[in-house]
Amino acid sequence: MTSMASDVLVLAERAGDQIQDVTYELLAKASELAHAWGGKAEVALFGPPELAAQLPAADSVICVDHPALAGYLPDAYQQALLHVLRERSPRLLLLPNTTMGLDQGAALSVLWDAPLAASVTGLTAAGGVAVATCQVLGGKVLAEVELAGERAICTVVSGSFDPSAGQAGGPAEVVTIPPPAELDAPRMSVRQMFEPEAGDVDITSADLLVSVGRGIGSQDNLELVAELADALGAPLSASRPVTDSGWLPKTRQVGKSGLKVKPRAYLAFGISGAPEHLEGMRGAELIIACNTDPHAPLFDIAHVGTTEDLFDLVPALTERLAP
Amino acid sequence: MRIVVPLKAVPDLVEEIEFTPDGTGIDREYLAFVLNEWDDQALEEALLVKEVSGGEVIVAGLADDPGIDQLLYTALAKGADGAVKISGGAQDTHARSALLAAYLAESPADLIITGVQAPDDLDGQLPPMLAARLGFPHVCVAIAVEAAGGSARIRQEFSGGRSQQLEVTLPAVVGVQAARQPPRYAPISRIRQVTQAGGIEEVTVPAASTQPALTVRRMYTPEQTGHAQMLTGGTGPVADQIIELLRSRGLVKG
Ligand SMILES: Cc1cc2nc3c(=O)[nH]c(=O)nc-3n(C[C@H](O)[C@H](O)[C@H](O)COP(=O)(O)OP(=O)(O)OC[C@H]3O[C@@H](n4cnc5c(N)ncnc54)[C@H](O)[C@@H]3O)c2cc1C
Numbered sequence: 001m002t003s004m005a006s007d008v009l010v011l012a013e014r015a016g017d018q019i020q021d022v023t024y025e026l027l028a029k030a031s032e033l034a035h036a037w038g039g040k041a042e043v044a045l046f047g048p049p050e051l052a053a054q055l056p057a058a059d060s061v062i063c064v065d066h067p068a069l070a071g072y073l074p075d076a077y078q079q080a081l082l083h084v085l086r087e088r089s090p091r092l093l094l095l096p097n098t099t100m101g102l103d104q105g106a107a108l109s110v111l112w113d114a115p116l117a118a119s120v121t122g123l124t125a126a127g128g129v130a131v132a133t134c135q136v137l138g139g140k141v142l143a144e145v146e147l148a149g150e151r152a153i154c155t156v157v158s159g160s161f162d163p164s165a166g167q168a169g170g171p172a173e174v175v176t177i178p179p180p181a182e183l184d185a186p187r188m189s190v191r192q193m194f195e196p197e198a199g200d201v202d203i204t205s206a207d208l209l210v211s212v213g214r215g216i217g218s219q220d221n222l223e224l225v226a227e228l229a230d231a232l233g234a235p236l237s238a239s240r241p242v243t244d245s246g247w248l249p250k251t252r253q254v255g256k257s258g259l260k261v262k263p264r265a266y267l268a269f270g271i272s273g274a275p276e277h278l279e280g281m282r283g284a285e286l287i288i289a290c291n292t293d294p295h296a297p298l299f300d301i302a303h304v305g306t307t308e309d310l311f312d313l314v315p316a317l318t319e320r321l322a323p
Numbered sequence: 324m325r326i327v328v329p330l331k332a333v334p335d336l337v338e339e340i341e342f343t344p345d346g347t348g349i350d351r352e353y354l355a356f357v358l359n360e361w362d363d364q365a366l367e368e369a370l371l372v373k374e375v376s377g378g379e380v381i382v383a384g385l386a387d388d389p390g391i392d393q394l395l396y397t398a399l400a401k402g403a404d405g406a407v408k409i410s411g412g413a414q415d416t417h418a419r420s421a422l423l424a425a426y427l428a429e430s431p432a433d434l435i436i437t438g439v440q441a442p443d444d445l446d447g448q449l450p451p452m453l454a455a456r457l458g459f460p461h462v463c464v465a466i467a468v469e470a471a472g473g474s475a476r477i478r479q480e481f482s483g484g485r486s487q488q489l490e491v492t493l494p495a496v497v498g499v500q501a502a503r504q505p506p507r508y509a510p511i512s513r514i515r516q517v518t519q520a521g522g523i524e525e526v527t528v529p530a531a532s533t534q535p536a537l538t539v540r541r542m543y544t545p546e547q548t549g550h551a552q553m554l555t556g557g558t559g560p561v562a563d564q565i566i567e568l569l570r571s572r573g574l575v576k577g
Pocket residue numbers: 138212213214215216238239240241242253254255256257258259269270271272273274275276277280290291292293296308309310311439440464500
C-alpha cells in the first residue's frame with residue numbers, strides 16, 4: 001500500500017533580501033494543513049540561503065541558489081520549482097497570486113501534472129481532502145472545489161489568511177538542493193529594473209480618499225469627481241482601468257499592482273470591487289461605496305453603500321459642501 | 324514574425340449571474356458574452372508590435388465560444404491580418420490550452436500574446452499553460468512588448484508599481500495585463516464591411532488529453548457573508564447621510 005504524501009510546500013516570495021508578507025500567510029496555512037495530515041510545512045527559497053533565517057515557522061526550508069535565481073526570472077523559477085517538486089513530492093503547493101504565482105501556478109499545473117485552484121481565498125482540510133474556496137468573475141461568484149488527488153496547486157489571494165502563525169517558532173531545518181542543469185541556460189534575462197515613479201500626491205498618507213472607477217465612463221466626466229475631492233480637501237485615487245486609460249497618473253492607482261491605502265474613509269464611485277482592487281483598500285476604516293449594480297462585490301466589504309447613480313450623487317455631495 | 328493572439332468570450336459582468344440547477348456551475352444560457360478585457364489589451368499590444376516591427380497578427384478563437392465570430396471580425400476590423408476559428412469548445416482553461424497548443428503545433432507562431440487572465444479562470448490562467456504545453460518560455464503581467472530579432476523585450480509588472488524588462492528568446496508566450504495605450508476602437512462601418520467579406524479560417528485540431536479537472540462542490544454569490552449597510556431615500560437624503568458620516572468622523576471641515 002502506498003501512503004499519500006502529506007507535506008505542504010510554499011514558494012517564498014521575496015523582494016531583494018526581504019521575504020514578503022504573503023509568504024507568512026501561506027506558511028501559516030501550510031502548517032495548519034500539513035500538521036492536520038501528519039506532514040511537514042516546507043518553504044522553497046530561491047536565492048541566498050541565509051534568508052532562511054526569516055522563515056523560522058517552516059518545518060524545513062528547501063534552498064536552491066544559482067546566479068539565475070538572483071532576482072525573479074520566470075523561466076529559472078519554473079525550472080527550480082519543478083525540480084523541488086520532484087525531489088520533495090508534496091501533497092499541495094501554495095503560491096501567492098502575485099506576478100510570480102500567476103507565472104508559476106498554471107505552468108506547473110501542466111508540467112507537474114496537478115490540478116490548480118486559482119484565486120483561492122479559503123482553504124481547509126476536510127478529513128483527507130483539501131477544500132478550496134475560489135473567487136471567479138471578478139469576485140461576484142465563489143466556487144468551492146475539492147482537491148482530492150495526491151497532488152494539487154493553489155494560487156492564493158493575498159490578505160486571505162492570518163500570517164501570525166507563519167512568523168514565529170523555529171528554527172527551521174535547512175535543506176540545500178543543488179540547482180538543476182537547466183538554470184545554466186535560461187531562455188530569458190533581466191535587462192533593467194524599474195522602481196515606481198514618485199507622485200505629486202501621496203495617496204497612502206491621506207485620511208480621506210475619493211476614488212473613482214470605470215463607471216465614470218470618460219476622462220471628461222472625471223471633472224465632476226475632482227470637484228468633490230476638492231471640496232473635501234481629499235486627493236483623487238482610482239482603480240486600474242482609470243490609470244491604464246491615462247485619465248489619472250499611475251501613482252493614484254489603488255490595488256494589487258498599485259498602492260495599498262488605509263485611509264480613515266474611502267469613498268468609491270463606479271468601482272466594482274474586483275479582488276485586485278480590494279487588495280489595496282480593504283484595510284480602510286470606513287468604506288463608502290456608490291455603484292448602480294446592487295451585486296457589485298465591493299458592497300460585500302464596504303461598510304456603507306448606495307446604488308445611486310454617481311452622476312446624481314457626486315454633484316449632490318459637492319453642493320452640500322459649498323461654503 | 325507571426326504573432327498569434329488567442330481571444331476568449333467571457334460572461335459580461337454587468338449581467339445578473341444564475342447558477343445551474345445542481346449549483347455547481349454558472350448557467351450560461353441567458354448570459355451575454357463579451358471579449359475578455361485582457362485579450363483586448365493583448366490584441367492592442369500585438370498590433371503595436373506589428374506596427375513597429377512588421378509581421379502579421381492572427382487572432383484565434385474557439386468555435387463554441389458564444390459570439391466568437393463577432394469578436395474575430397472586430398479584431399480583423401482593428402487591424403489583425405487573419406482570423407482562425409478552432410473547432411470545438413473547452414469547459415476549462417486546461418482544455419482550452421490543449422486545443423490552442425494543438426493548433427499552434429501545426430501552425431507555429433513566433434510570439435503568442437494573450438490576456439494575462441480571464442474572469443472565469445477557475446483552474447488557472449491560459450498563457451503559462453499554453454507555454455508549458457508548447458515548451459516555450461512565458462512572461463505574465465506584461466505591460467509592454469517589443470520584438471528584437473530572435474527575442475522579445477517584455478516589461479513585467481510586480482505589485483506596488485515595480486517592474487522589470489526581460490529579454491526573452493522566441494518563440495514565447497506573453498500574458499498581457501495592459502497595453503501601452505488603451506485598446507483602439509473599430510468603426511462599426513468597418514466591422515460590418517469585414518463581416519460581409521467573411522474570411523474566418525476554420526480549422527480542426529486533433530483531440531488532446533488534459534489534466535484532471537477540479538471537482539466543483541458548489542458555486543454561490545458571496546453576499547451572504549457580509550454586506551454594506553445600504554443607504555436609501557433618494558439622492559438628496561443619501562448625500563445627507565454620507566456627509567453626516569464624514570462629519571461625525573471629523574473628515575469634513577466646518
Ligand atoms: C495582475 C493584475 C493586477 C491588477 N491590479 C489592479 C490594481 O492594482 N488596481 C485595480 O483597481 N485593479 C487591478 N486589476 C484589475 C482588476 O481585475 C479589475 O479589472 C479592476 O479593478 C476593475 O476596475 P473598476 O472597478 O473600476 O471597473 P469595473 O469592474 O468595470 O466596474 C465599474 C463599476 O462601475 C459601476 N457603475 C457604472 N456606471 C455607474 C454609475 N453611473 N454610477 C455608479 N456606478 C456605476 C458598474 O456597476 C461597475 O460595477 C488587476 C488585474 C490583474 C490581472
